[in-house]
Amino acid sequence: MKNKKRNFVNLNINPCKNCMPLGSSTAFKGIEATMVLLHGSQGCSTYIRRHMATHYNEPIDIASSSLNEKDTVHGGSTNLKKGLKNTLCLYGPKLIGISTTCLAETIGEDLQRIVTEFKEEEPRFQDVVFVPVSTPGYGGSNYEGYYLTLRNILEVLTEDAPPRISVNIIAGNLTSADIRKIKEMVSLFNIDYTILPDISKTLDAPFEADYKKLSPEGTPLQRIKTMSGAKATIEMGMLVPEHISPGKYLEDQFQVPLYRCPLPIGIENTDTFLKLLEEISGNPIPESLKEERGRMLDGMIDSHKYNAEGRAAIYGEPDIVYAAAKLCLENGIKPVLMATGTRASKLEELLAPDLGLANDECLILDDTDLETVQSYIKKLGINILIGTSDGRLITEKENVPLVRIGFPIHDRVGAQRKLLCGYQGSLQFLDELTNTLIEEKHSTYRETLYHELYR
Numbered sequence: 001m002k003n004k005k006r007n008f009v010n011l012n013i014n015p016c017k018n019c020m021p022l023g024s025s026t027a028f029k030g031i032e033a034t035m036v037l038l039h040g041s042q043g044c045s046t047y048i049r050r051h052m053a054t055h056y057n058e059p060i061d062i063a064s065s066s067l068n069e070k071d072t073v074h075g076g077s078t079n080l081k082k083g084l085k086n087t088l089c090l091y092g093p094k095l096i097g098i099s100t101t102c103l104a105e106t107i108g109e110d111l112q113r114i115v116t117e118f119k120e121e122e123p124r125f126q127d128v129v130f131v132p133v134s135t136p137g138y139g140g141s142n143y144e145g146y147y148l149t150l151r152n153i154l155e156v157l158t159e160d161a162p163p164r165i166s167v168n169i170i171a172g173n174l175t176s177a178d179i180r181k182i183k184e185m186v187s188l189f190n191i192d193y194t195i196l197p198d199i200s201k202t203l204d205a206p207f208e209a210d211y212k213k214l215s216p217e218g219t220p221l222q223r224i225k226t227m228s229g230a231k232a233t234i235e236m237g238m239l240v241p242e243h244i245s246p247g248k249y250l251e252d253q254f255q256v257p258l259y260r261c262p263l264p265i266g267i268e269n270t271d272t273f274l275k276l277l278e279e280i281s282g283n284p285i286p287e288s289l290k291e292e293r294g295r296m297l298d299g300m301i302d303s304h305k306y307n308a309e310g311r312a313a314i315y316g317e318p319d320i321v322y323a324a325a326k327l328c329l330e331n332g333i334k335p336v337l338m339a340t341g342t343r344a345s346k347l348e349e350l351l352a353p354d355l356g357l358a359n360d361e362c363l364i365l366d367d368t369d370l371e372t373v374q375s376y377i378k379k380l381g382i383n384i385l386i387g388t389s390d391g392r393l394i395t396e397k398e399n400v401p402l403v404r405i406g407f408p409i410h411d412r413v414g415a416q417r418k419l420l421c422g423y424q425g426s427l428q429f430l431d432e433l434t435n436t437l438i439e440e441k442h443s444t445y446r447e448t449l450y451h452e453l454y455r
């Protein structure tokens with residue numbers, strides 16, 4: 001069952017998404033020695049810095065061209081050029097990502113032209129790579145901003161390279177711990193690889209006494225240049241539109257075969273990812289991963305008897321909703337409401353085979369908000385929420401527990417260390433879901449009992 005129109009009870013209240021330049025900034029933060037500058041008003045970079053700093057618990061530097069009323073009328077090229085010069089002198093990045101915002105796009109700024117002029121006027125920065133990206137907040141969500149930015153980075157950097165036995169991994173918008181896990185799994189197949197982006201250390205860095213303005217970690221620029229020579233690309237994301245897909249660009253431009261897979265969360269999704277690696281590398285799935293799979297199966301058996309009454313509302317970015325819904329279905333929890341603030345019309349089609357007979361009982365909403373999600377809590381008998389910390393308002397009002405996944409998580413520490421991927425991460429996630437349902441049952445069964453008795 002699905003409403004095809006924009007799915008709001010009222011206006012967009014408590015949005016179920018973040019804006020495009022935020023996704024763009026996250027993608028840039030996974031590239032070696034990269035700085036981000038947002039072309040727009042200061043508030044945009046402040047909002048994004050604040051969101052990322054409280055989620056990743058790291059200092060986040062994002063520059064701004066700081067447009068004001070005058071620039072809005074006369075154009076912002078002077079401010080942008082000044083901002084670029086200051087940022088390049090202060091930070092000395094190898095790559096600078098320039099993402100637009102609502103204001104810059106609304107006044108029709110020609111980003112490409114301004115950047116070209118700047119490079120001509122300031123030849124001393126000729127070694128720096130400039131990557132402009134058009135990311136108006138109203139043009140999509142952080143989901144689109146993330147993939148579009150990765151694609152633009154490839155469009156600017158990637159060159160013809162000789163073929164080699166290597167695999168490109170286009171990582172989904174996951175946690176730093178997830179990226180570390182994915183790298184660990186790929187390494188076990190003894191195949192050379194490039195992961196794009198790599199936030200494993202840039203957004204979860206070990207403590208150091210001296211503050212570094214720019215992280216030397218992240219995907220090396222030299223690796224990105226030669227992704228064209230890889231044997232294949234695995235792109236994590238089943239709902240990424242083709243026109244913003246980085247893997248599709250590599251396939252169209254350099255004939256690198258593209259394999260799409262879901263985020264490796266849940267047993268089937270992790271199996272899919274590992275089978276692709278087995279096929280591309282020609283090496284069998286390592287024993288250590290088979291052991292982790294066995295442990296996950298064991299954990300699923302431990303959990304299943306507690307999950308049958310679970311009725312979940314899952315919300316967030318489309319691919320995380322898809323993967324979490326699959327994990328719930330594998331483990332007896334019914335995902336009765338699946339919601340995303342992004343337009344993702346394919347979500348219903350993708351989930352249909354897994355939902356099977358339960359299809360009529362489950363509601364899928366794209367382009368929706370969290371007020372709408374809240375309006376279904378009682379109607380659908382939802383007893384567990386799975387999504388970002390923005391759902392805590394629903395918890396307060398409806399008294400339904402929330403398991404936090406996705407971006408942002410502001411009201412807990414450790415979001416960057418949270419592991420959901422691979423068999424190990426999936427099992428940790430499953431344990432958290434099961435324990436939340438057990439806690440919910442034990443803390444409410446007396447009320448339910450008396451309510452039933454004296455009705």
Ligand code: SF4
Binds near residue numbers: 020100
């Ligand atoms: S929605 Fe627009 S104005 Fe708001 S922070 Fe994002 S880019 Fe800036």
